[in-house]
Amino acid sequence: MQSKYIVFVYIFFFLLVDSKSYSQSREFVFYPVQGGLISEQLKSISYTDDGIIWGATDNGIMKFDGNTTEFIHSKLPSHYIKSLTRGKDHSIYVIHDLGIAKITSGDNQFDIQPILEGSTTLSPNFLYYPKSIFEVTPNEYWIGETSTIVHYIDNKIKRYTLTGESQSPHYVRSVLFEIDGYKRTWAFSYNVGIFTFDKEQDDLVQVTLPQDLHNIAYVEKVGFKTFWIGGKEGVFEMTVNREGQISTWKKLCDIKDVSSACQLKDKQLMVGTWNDGVYYVDLSKSDPKVRKLHLNGMEDIIDLKRVEGQGIWVTGTESMGLLKEAPFKSIDIVTKHRIVESAKEVAKGRIIISLGDSLRQLEWVNGNWIQTYLYECPERSRVFTLFNDELYIGTYDGHIFKTPLNNNRFEKLDKVDVKGSIISMFVDEENHLWAVGEYDQGLLKLNGDDVTIIQKEVLNGTHVIKGEGTFYIGGRNASQLLSKFNYKTQTFESLNLKFPRKVDQNISINDLLINDGLVYIATTDGCYYFNASLEKNEITLEEMIVRGLPQTTSYKAIAQTKDQAIWLASFNALIRVKNQKVQYFDKTYGLPSNAIKLQGLECDSEGRLWIATEKGLVISDHSPLLEDKTSVPKIRLYTLENAKEYLWDQSNAELPYESNIKLKFDHQFFPNDNVKYQYRIRSVDSTWTLPSKVDELTLLNLTNGNYLFEVKAQQLGYQMSDIASFEFRIITPFYKKSWFYVILFILLTTVIVFLFKRHNKKLKEKGKRLEYLVEMRAKEIATQRTKIMDQQQELYQKKQRISDAEHEIAKAELKNSQLREEKLSELLEQRNKHLTVVTLNIVEKSNFMQSLRKQLKILEKDNNQLKSILKPIYKTLDQSEKTDKDWEEFQHYFEGVHKDFNRKLKEQHPSLTSHDLRHCSLIRLNLSLIECANLLGISQDSLKTSRYRLKKKLELPVDQQLQDYILTFNVNSSTNPGISE
Template sequence: MSSKYIYTVLMFVALNALAQTNSLQLRGIPLRTHFDSEDYRAGMQSWDFSQSEDGLLYVANNSGLLEFDGNRWKKYDIPDATKIRTVMIDSKGVVYVGGQNQIGFFINTGSGFQFKTLRDELDSAGINISEIWKIFEYEGKIYFNAEDKLITYSTDGIEEINSPGFLINSFMVDERLICQFYGLGLFELQNGKYLPLPNTESLARLVAIYKNDQAYIFISEFGDVYEYYSSGIDLKTNLLDSVTINDVLKLKNGDYAIGTQNKGLLILDSEFSIKLHLTKNKGITDRTVKAVYQDNFNNLWVALNNGIDYLKISLPFNLINEELGIEGTGYDARYFDESIYLGTNNGLFLQKDINVFSDENTFELMPGSEGQVYKISQIDNELFLNHHKGAFMIGGKSLEKIHDIGSWTFEKTSQPNLILGGDYKGIKYFEKKNDTWVPTGDVLGLTESSRILVFENDTILWMSHGYRGVYRLELDKNMQLKDEIKHFNKRHGFPSNILISAYKLDGKMIFTSEQGIYNFNPKSLEFSKNTFFEELLGDEHVSNIKSNGHNSIYYIQDAGFGVIKEEKYGKFSKETSLFKHINKYISDDLQNISVFDQNNILITAKDGFIHFDPSKKHDIKKDFSTVIRSVKASKIEDSTFVNIPVNTKELVIDKNQSIKIEYASPYYDGFEDLNYSYRLKPLDEKWSKWSSLNEKSYDHLPFGDYTFEVKALNIYGMESKVSEFSFEVLTPWYATWTGRIVYISILLIIIVMIPILQRRKYKAETSIITEQKKKELKIKDEQIDKLYSEKLQTELNLKNDQLTSITMQLVKNKEFIQSVQDKLSSTLDKGGSAQELKRIINSIDQELSDEDYWDKFAYHFDQVHGNYLEKLSGMDIKLSPREIKLAAFLRMNMSSKEIAKLLNITTRGVELARYRLRKKLKLEREQNLVEYLIELDNT
């Protein structure tokens, strides 16, 4: 399909569309987000709103001042005030608040707000207050509307303005401060004085004053609207009875938003005609509206008796769902005979004609339509219901059943009284008889369920099946088969057999498939890609596509809803960003788009329908910002972070600290779908991947200067301005100039000290070596002495052993000879040869008295005991030879018996000899003779 063809057809249909009247008024409910007290962790009631230059929202709440950045809520407490009634941000960005018995302002420290109370100034000035309800900035001063008076605050101090009476309300209108006093009417404050506005004395308590081109508009708390001229005052209208108005806000488009005590929220046009009424379970969460505020995205913040609603009234979408009486998933919609019919899986619903303030549902279920609705078919001026239970004719608020088999659709034929109906079992002929339609037969040869029927022309009919392909029926002028039915599927060019649907788009047949849109070539009987749609939509599945008959083609694709628009010079482009708001609501079963007219498009939703008004323009390219909300630092080993002011110009941390940066974007037009990207210069060259996380931490950063940059990506794919925060990771002392000087000094000292230390080391090593050599020599000498001593000791022991052996041998010899002598003497006594025996005995006597043995003994004894015998002989005391022998034997520790044998005396003789020796040696009584002789050996 060529773009030229599309352009021509759209322009042709547009001419017809322009001729149609647009009396249709669809009143759905805005997309909304509800915040309850658990979300913002404060009181259930809020009273006022204000927005800072950077987009942050501030809310006066029962529990304090609330701040919302699009991601999280934060609460600031006010001392000695149970409730905050009002909040105002002046031209300098100072946040002023007023509440119960308290007024003051918040100072932004960078890491949060600090409250500065003006309570002391009030006390000093003798001013008593109970409640503060409004705050204005006027002529360089701040005005507080107390319960009964005006109080002004400036650098000059705080003071009460003298009032003509009891103040009941005040208003800032067109740079004029107008006050209403009970029973006195309206006054304008000029130069500190109240000037009365004539003809206003009888007015009831006003809740709003606005100025239009010709007059001032007064709105009372009971709904009376007045027009005030210099010449007088006129009652314009009364909005409603038995209602109390809490707040009125003139919207940027000229409409009025009115919050009531028990009737919810009203949206009125500039002429005070009601456009929309929202109340509990019908667009908002509560029927009591305390305050209304329009933010910089033109959406409404609504303070309820319990919680806060955010209404996205700037969007060209609203919902028609169960809150308006529509039950179930939407399947088809039709605007017919100035009535709206909506079909769901629970039946057919018709819009009711009810009072706009009624709590009744806007739509009601038509009796007999309960169950699955597939389509609402219009044939000329007649309406049909295609239903799971069969086919019905719709007549106003009633249904007439014309067929029992589950019905999908009806299609008009070229025959005036003949239509075709697709049902669960094929295609049927319906003829009109007696003002009703009756089935008259089947299209032979086709028994497949026929959900989609499309006439290409008067005689070519296409039927598409969800998973078997598409069928082409060639009919004659009587709608009878002219040729056999042709079945097309994957074998004929489609990517698969499933998800093939036939559409007649602005007079031209197209076929959607599992992958892209196709055209049919009647000559080759093959299907090929539609290059026009391929270029715009790619190969994703298109589940429904409709034209508005003017310059737009609407479609539902896998990625969501979109529109193809004609631009200049016959070019086309697609738009999908705006519709990201509604994609999550769109149904995924038998999706359908219903085009009522150019400004009313209905899209089937999981819960009812989505209404789209293309005439309602919405700026998706609005600039927005990302705000660094907090900077925190802590020791790496400690999880406790300390807040650091975000306006700090020179933040310095050390390497052992962590830094955590939190950020947000107050882009309330889709704050649920914000993503962020960041980088840390110069550490990161590229930006991070987009993520919904709104904080970043860094640990163990190398020392140096850093700049953290962050930006946001909104729901439309637009990027915010970059926000940045700079900080420094402290250079360790050893990397500073001081450290370098220390290094150089140490290096010079080392250079000087190295030779000195080397000489000292040489001397020390030489000394150590010398001492070591001395020790080694000493050890060797000791080893030599030890070896020599051991050798001498060994020799001494050997000689001692020899001496002992000789001595013992002498003893034995003596004993033996003595025994022989005794025996011989005995023999002689018994009569032996006397002469011979005597000779033997004499010989033995000579042997016993022979001193030769002593010489041998003396030699060995002196060898062992170091000339001991010479020592005895050389003593001053002269010892006899026998005494010397006795001393020698005693030195050897010999017993008296052994000594007796050696000296050839008796044991008694030995004892006497010992006694004489002691006496001769002049030993004391207690002295031991043997010990003395041993000690003598050591001298």
């Protein structure tokens, strides 16, 4: 009964609510070309298969290779280019004021050749200021001029005059041509009207239109007999019959002042206007959907060209850019760039989107998303879920509100008041609602209106709750990162996770994905997964490697679509991984913002992926664009010689030994900033480099061998390209080839053998000479030996005589030595006697003087009158004592006995005086104290004092006797004393 009531309420509100349709709009991204077109007015563009974009300007032909712009004006008679048309052979027809030329381009080289001449005067044999061309066959063309049409066939010109001037005031349109399925030619004049060519009458016949159509600027054949035509009044569809008449005519869209257009897939149309930008038109429904695209202020559209694999090139008068379709569809909710908190499917075909201040319920009806209800929650909503057929909403204020579907009767659950916001909600298979607060340590369990707060250590830091049957909770606690709920025990069991590598100690789980028995955990330090069916005490995780991203990348959300592709949201990109193929998307390729919400990826029952961002909501619904590969890059090889580069053809890439080369590889499809490359030299290293924007490689001093260079590219939003390869060979120099070594070995062997034989021959010759010389030498040696023996006998006799002589000499010398010793002994004895005599004389003299002085002193005491008389006598005595004559004689004899005693003593003790030396001489003679005192003329006490001072001057140790030192002085001296004659 309750469910019937809910259905009734739903139908009631569905009928009453002012439903709003949100059709899915295809997303396009515009990449403007920066610089290079500032003052060169563009009139049309075209392209060649090598990715080069060509433009018609008043300053020649513009060539744009995706990086730089070049203007070519010297290869044509006129630099005023009116239009460019792509030919059936994929070359480009260049229409200029003085004729028509043709561009062929490939492998970064191009050629321009004239095919039809023009003139500044109207002439039957020349073109007159041509504006457009249409190729029927290589020998048949239709050419539009200002007021005439030229039919060029079999090298002949046939001119047809129109009733008025056909050229547009923009100088970029005059006449457009198409051929229907009946092989009939149609001409669409800008100002005059539409004509069909009547072959029988050989004339252009104007057809009557059902309504006025002016300024025809766009024509495209879309069927066997159907054309789309764009002009001032809009875009129309025209169907013709075999007779050349219009059978049907209808208006496709009401876009005014059409300047150019191009058909997309599935009845999609891109329309450019002269002054109002570009519009996207969806004609798949009975009511066409028209949406203006934002092109960075470009409004004056001159030309649109759809290039397969690139996108749509949009040309303005002074600028251009590339419009690329993204594999996403946007839903503009209320206004653009609206923050989307979350999006979730609550029932099949029913999506609820949280915008914070409100929730919008969308349902899929007849190919459109219809807003069936607007929920206005009392507080700012963050997450929500369907529970017991009611909508439960968790708010940023930490509360939970509930309301019936399609109703704004909100009821606040009083028992719920957590810290921070409600960040995750989940309904388990027992119909319990689980919720977690941002900063609360625990979980909320709701059974109807009954609220239970479960606080356990295992629940600390819970961040996300998800599951299928068995559900898991992920958190911010590294030791209890992941837990699962056991329905039997009604408890949470902490899982022991073993990571394949060392992870951040502060790792936390931001989102969970449970699908086909696998559990994926998107963390702040990489993405991991495990098989949930393998019940083990320790769960070994496998890491999901995303090529091109660091393993430590932090992921905010994860989801898996029906095509088995896994989507990951990092903090600056959206990543799709399928069959190990990776694609990257960001706000430069279809996303409203790089800031995807936490757990902001949701996959609905139809396999559509809902992506909630800070600036809007987009959907990915199996677009075939997701399977597009990046085009294969092109490789060019240059050798570097004398600071110049020389291009080599792969068909003849045989390079000199030790060449310096540069390999350039590029995608050549704009924008190049969104392309990364990986390369390897397979013959050297099989490992690919990391993805980077580096587009060239320099190799120096290459050795001989075969080289295979491989490169692959990946453009933002595309899968990795197929591998491009360039094989080249470094020529082996002759001196490194095997035959050279063989010849060298033979030559060396021949030389060695020759030298060996020559050497042997010389050895034999030398041997014979040596034998002769030995024989002669032996004879000489025998003769010499006889002489030597005679000489030795004679020498022995001489030695014997010398020995006898030496013996006699030795005996004589010995005798002589003995005589000398005797003589010296006699001489020494004589001198000792003299020294003794002199010493005794000095002693006697001294004693006599002392005795005389004493007697005089006695007389002086007895008679004081003698004092004056004795005074001169005392003086005489003193002078007599002071005379050095006796001492000189003493010194002479002393030196004769003790040679150099005084000199050596003075050398070793420079501070000694002559008196000190006399004292030392007396000590050396081993005289007594009395004898020394008398000889020196002093008392014994004064002598002791003098000896004490003498010991100090000689710097003798305290324990060493002065007399011992003097007596042994010559013995300790380096020179022995001698006796002079």
